Structure formats: C-alpha cells, structure tokens
Amino acid sequence: MSRGSRARYLLGTSRATLAVVPMLVAVGYAVLPSLTLWRGDWWWGFNHALQAVPVGVVLTAFVAGWDAGAPGSGHRALRDRAPVAGWRTHATLLLPPFAAAAVPYLLGVLVVAVATVTSDGVVDPTAGLVVLAHLSMFALAATVGVAAGGVVSSPYAAVAATAVLGALLFWSVPGGWSLFAFPGTAGPAVEQAAMSSRYGVTVLGLLLAAVCLTAPALPLAARRVTVAGGVAAAVGALWVSSLVVSPDLYVSSGERPTRCRTSSITVCVYPGYDRLLRPAADSLERALDVAATHGVPRANFPARYEQGGNLRSPEGVGELVVGTRSLRDRTLDADAVVQSLTTPLWCAEMFANLPPLPLLGRRDLVADWLYLIGGALPQEEFLVWHPEQQGRRPDQVAAAVRTALAEIRTCTNT
Amino acid sequence: MHQHLTTRRSRVPETFRVVGFHLRLRPWTALCLAGCLAVLLLSAGHTVPSLQDDVRVPRPRASLPVGCAVASLVVLLVRPVLDGAERLAARDLRAARLVLLVVVVGGAGGAAGALTPLLAVPAVGVRCLTLAGALVGIGLVAGVAGLFWGLAVPWLYVLSGLAFGYGSTMEHGTLTVRPWAWLVAEQVPAGAELAVLAGGVLVAAAVRPRGT
Numbered sequence: 030m031s032r033g034s035r036a037r038y039l040l041g042t043s044r045a046t047l048a049v050v051p052m053l054v055a056v057g058y059a060v061l062p063s064l065t066l067w068r069g070d071w072w073w074g075f076n077h078a079l080q081a082v083p084v085g086v087v088l089t090a091f092v093a094g095w096d097a098g099a100p101g102s103g104h105r106a107l108r109d110r111a112p113v114a115g116w117r118t119h120a121t122l123l124l125p126p127f128a129a130a131a132v133p134y135l136l137g138v139l140v141v142a143v144a145t146v147t148s149d150g151v152v153d154p155t156a157g158l159v160v161l162a163h164l165s166m167f168a169l170a171a172t173v174g175v176a177a178g179g180v181v182s183s184p185y186a187a188v189a190a191t192a193v194l195g196a197l198l199f200w201s202v203p204g205g206w207s208l209f210a211f212p213g214t215a216g217p218a219v220e221q222a223a224m225s226s227r228y229g230v231t232v233l234g235l236l237l238a239a240v241c242l243t244a245p246a247l248p249l250a251a252r253r254v255t256v257a258g259g260v261a262a263a264v265g266a267l268w269v270s271s272l273v274v275s276p277d278l279y280v281s282s283g284e285r286p287t288r289c290r291t292s293s294i295t296v297c298v299y300p301g302y303d304r305l306l307r308p309a310a311d312s313l314e315r316a317l318d319v320a321a322t323h324g325v326p327r328a329n330f331p332a333r334y335e336q337g338g339n340l341r342s343p344e345g346v347g348e349l350v351v352g353t354r355s356l357r358d359r360t361l362d363a364d365a366v367v368q369s370l371t372t373p374l375w376c377a378e379m380f381a382n383l384p385p386l387p388l389l390g391r392r393d394l395v396a397d398w399l400y401l402i403g404g405a406l407p408q409e410e411f412l413v414w415h416p417e418q419q420g421r422r423p424d425q426v427a428a429a430v431r432t433a434l435a436e437i438r439t440c441t442n443t
Numbered sequence: 444m445h446q447h448l449t450t451r452r453s454r455v456p457e458t459f460r461v462v463g464f465h466l467r468l469r470p471w472t473a474l475c476l477a478g479c480l481a482v483l484l485l486s487a488g489h490t491v492p493s494l495q496d497d498v499r500v501p502r503p504r505a506s507l508p509v510g511c512a513v514a515s516l517v518v519l520l521v522r523p524v525l526d527g528a529e530r531l532a533a534r535d536l537r538a539a540r541l542v543l544l545v546v547v548v549g550g551a552g553g554a555a556g557a558l559t560p561l562l563a564v565p566a567v568g569v570r571c572l573t574l575a576g577a578l579v580g581i582g583l584v585a586g587v588a589g590l591f592w593g594l595a596v597p598w599l600y601v602l603s604g605l606a607f608g609y610g611s612t613m614e615h616g617t618l619t620v621r622p623w624a625w626l627v628a629e630q631v632p633a634g635a636e637l638a639v640l641a642g643g644v645l646v647a648a649a650v651r652p653r654g655t
Contacts, residue, residue, distance in 0.1 A: 088599070198508075
C-alpha cells in the first residue's frame, strides 16, 4: 500500500473526522466567549481555552479505541491486509485521533496568543509546559485506545478505552487532585497554572505511560498478554509518578509572583504583568493616603500586595486584584483598589464551604468606608448599608474601621 | 407453515425470544453491566477529584462517570444483534425492541434498586440510579443517530458539563456555582431524570436502529 493510498484509507475509515466536530465546538465554546470580554490577560484567556482538554482526552480515547478495534479497518485488518512494520500500523491508528484533538486545541491556544499580543498583552513562555502536559494527555489517550483495540474489537474497545481514561481522569492523587492537572476558570489563576513541578510530573508520568503502552503494540504479533502487561506497566508508571511529588511539595512549589516594586508598599505581579506594577502601586498608595487623612493610618492595611492571592497567601499579604480592563488601560479601577485593600485571602475561612459572613461583614464596612471617602458612595447610602454607624462622628466611624481591620487581620469570624 | 409461524399467537413468545438472544449472545456485556451497577451503588455518596482547580466548584459525584459507563453498557447490550438486519427486515420489530429495553433497563435498574436498602443511606443510592437512568436515556436518544453517538454523547455531555460553562449566583447569601449541564448539577428532581430515561426508551423503541 503506497503512502498516499494509506493516508486516503486512513481518513476514509477513521472516526476521527467525526470527532473533530465536537472538539471544535468545545474549543470554540471555551475560547470565543472570552474573546468578547478580552482584557489582554494571557493566563485568563489561556485557562479558559484549556477547559476543552478533558473533553478532548475522552474523545481521543473513544475514537482511537473505535478505529483500532474496527473489524474491517482496525489493528488486525491493517496487519493482515497490508503487512508492514508494527510501529507503522500503530502510528497509522494513533495519529488521526490524536490530531483530531490536538489540532483544534493548538488552534484555540494560538487564537488566545494572537488575541493577547494584539491586545498589548504578553504571552508567558512557562505556559509551554502546560501545553506539553495536555499534548501528553492526548498521546496517552490515543495510546490507550489503540491498546484497547489490540485486545477487543470495537465498539467494545472504544467503551473500554473511555472507561480506562475516565478512571484515570478521576483518579485521586495525593492532595485530592486529578492526576491530569487542569487549571481553573476563576480570575487569572496564574499561580495555579505555573506550578512547574506539578506539570513537570504530569508530563513525565503521562509520556512514560504512553511509551509503556506503545511497546507491546510494536511487534507484529502483539498478544493480549503483552498488551495487558503494557497496561499494567503504564498504570504503575502513572501511580509512581503521582507519588513522586508530595502534597506539601506541590503546595510549596506554587510559584508566587516575583516581579515586585517597593516604595512605601510592596506590589508583586507575575511575568507578563510588569507594566501594571507602577500604576497599581500608585493607585494603592493614593487610596492609602486618602484613608490616612480620614483617620485610618496605612499601618492598618497590608504593606504587601501580591497578584493571584490564594489559600497559600501569607498572613497580612493583600491580594492585588486585577480588574477587567486593568492590563489594557494600565490602571486599577476603584473596585480593584478597594478589593485589594480589603480582601483577607490569608484567612482559611475565605475558602470554607460556607461563606464567612461575619468576616465578610467587617470587610464590607471597610470597603464601603473607602468608597465613601473616595466619593464613590453617598453618605446616605453608606448609612443604609451600615445602620449601626448612624449618628456617629467621622472619627468614630474611622475608629470602627480600624477595629474592623484589626479583626480582619486576625480572621475573626464571629 | 410460514404463515402459521407468524400468526398473532406465535409472535408473543418470539418477541420475548429477542430478549433471550441479546442476553445470551452478550454475556460479558451483561456481566460488566451488573458489575458497573454494583460499583455505582458502592460509590454512592462518594466524590471524585474536580476537573476544575477552583475552590468554588464542588467536587463531582462519583456516580457521574460510573453512570456514563452504565449508559454505554446498556446501549451496547440493546443494540441489534445483526447490524442492519432490522432495517432491512420486512417485519416491524418495535414491540420486541420495547420489550427488550423494558426488560434490560427495568430488570437491571429494579435489581439494583432492590439492593439500595442495604446501603447506609438508601436515598443516595436511589439518586445514583436515577442519574444513571437519565444518562441511559440520553444514550438511547443519541443512539438514533448511530451507535457511535449513542456511546459517545453521554460521556461528552458529562465531561463538558464538568469541564466548562460554570455560572455563579448568590442564593440566600451563599455563592452557588452551577454547571450548564442540567444533570451534572446537584439538585435535579428524580422524577425528571426518570422522565429522561422513559423518553429515551420510547424513542429507541420507536425508531429503527441505524447501526454503527
């Protein structure tokens, strides 16, 4: 069979051509809505685009299993009708399902990168590790499908491959995460995506598993026992790789922002957000000056602000909230400034299942007072939200704000 | 003789014979379905790691992926024994298909349902079964477009529901994050899930299967 006829045969019989449609829909759904709200934030858009990955992983396993197990065009048919080296049969069955997921995925990432650059944003090169991890996931899924097709015929091979991938996808590794590390959807979430040790282990484990699964398929006469041995080796490789890095190391390896600017306060951002440093520091200092003239010295507020605050934020370190258009307009709007000054992300209560209403009540008092002295909230409306301040003098209200800030610092939630 | 075999009296046992054929020719699939239902009941109330590294998104129930596996096995079990033969057959086999679906879905679901009182919290087991039933219904409806879609669509629905499209709302002072996929959310009435199952059974019985 010539190379051209092999390719035509491949495309004519593979279900990968069908799988491209749902994959494109998933990538489009994850990418296109965020483009309409674009703000030049690479990680924000990138994380949204990556939400299509779990769908792609399962779809790849399903299609690869279906193709490899097909009686008329699968593993055995290719072996019997056009005997070539085992690796060529394997690659023939592996590539279309892999490409059906990887090409739309890379297209989505490319669209986000182009949109970031044209919106005057900066693409962070460390994202390459995340992309590599996801391509490894697709490779593993395709390899599992081809291995399943070597053991049983389709449609059973497709269902078996999907079930195996589903089990791996929802396999709990130390720390309670999925083995396949996926970034979140909330905010920039840059610190979650940049945990290089976590993604490094993911890439190594998945690639090792894909190689283990490929090895028994290479000989022409692949027997079920050798395929089962490959599956066992792959699961072992994944299991060991998931144990290599302890949960404590995962947590401590969460990269904190390194680009800092120190004046009377310290502001830190992640790479790609440098041009926000000076405007953010200026905006926060202006707000702190206004607060000091109204009776709340800046010592009551955090002295350090880090972008992408989370559960690991040290005590007393404020979160630098990046607003919707902060990066493009190179300024923090009033909401972002107030949220940065008042949100106590160092408190574990902020991440509990139920919202910490007393703590949030204290935060709201400080936030509304900042809006009040900044002229964004009328006095009458402030008193509607905080009736207990009715009849108090401004210095008494400032004293209440100082008390609230002290309680926020100690995470008082009663 | 032929006319005698196709009289009204002889068609009733023949309808049930179709059920026997499917179960006898696919013993491994039936066994896997029984095992999968056992896993579904044993994992009732358990959760699996979230596909979202976002603290606001609750961990998904284990019954979601296991329910997808149940749906795949049911669709595999009830597909025609001879691909395409039913489309070419002169006889209308809708009654036989309906009986097959009712026996497989009702039998498997009923047997699993009868075991739920043995669980620590029987109501949670029943909810797992109704969720799996709804996914079976989706698989049966999608199966009208072909076996490929009948097997793939429940997985696509659940995976895409868990992966993207979350919306957050404040309800009674509590921030609630809901997925776009209706069945993936926590609070779906059991009656609605059973209605999806019933709809799937009726559609699968009424439309002649397309094969792969």
